[in-house]
Amino acid sequence: MEIIAALQSTVMADLPDEGPSDAELDSIEIEMPLILAEVELLDVQISVMDRPFTDLSARRIRRARRRVLAARRDLTNLAVSEVPGAAA
Secondary structure, three states, X not given: OOOHHHHHHHHHOOOOOOOOOHHHHHHHHHHHHHHHHHHHHHHHHHHXXXXXXXXXXXXXXXXXXXXXXXXXXXXXXXXXXXXXOOOO
């Protein structure tokens, strides 16, 4: 019977030790406003789960959804503006 620890170096040798590339980090940075808006929406949704739903709760959720939509719009407009010949 072979010990699994003895085989670990053979199995783990194929995995790269590199992190994300510069291009991946750049795309994450560009998408960060959308990511933050989605996290905020999730926080608001979680915060109203265990409380009675009020008008204030509805307004908070609407505001957070609008921020997500605005961030998506901005990200889409940025992507379209970077495509050559897409907008004239």
